[in-house]
Amino acid sequence: MIENLFQFGIKAIGSIWEDEEGLGTLELVLIAAVLIIVAILFKDWILEFMGNLMDSVEGKADEVFK
Numbered sequence: 814m815i816e817n818l819f820q821f822g823i824k825a826i827g828s829i830w831e832d833e834e835g836l837g838t839l840e841l842v843l844i845a846a847v848l849i850i851v852a853i854l855f856k857d858w859i860l861e862f863m864g865n866l867m868d869s870v871e872g873k874a875d876e877v878f879k
Contacts, residue, residue: 852859
């Protein structure tokens with residue numbers, strides 16, 4: 814009885830492992846999670862970089878339109 818239950822469990826795990834139907838979704842979710850974590854960790858640096866970039870663009874635009 815226990816042996817049959819064990820074999821059934823092994824077969825069930827094997828079929829789940831071989832099923833690749835949701836693999837693409839899982840990969841996308843993991844990539845999105847990593848990007849969100851990186852954005853949270855480097856939030857201050859990213860905001861400073863974007864601020865400097867926008868200031869530079871604004872300065873160049875002022876030179877062009879004067």
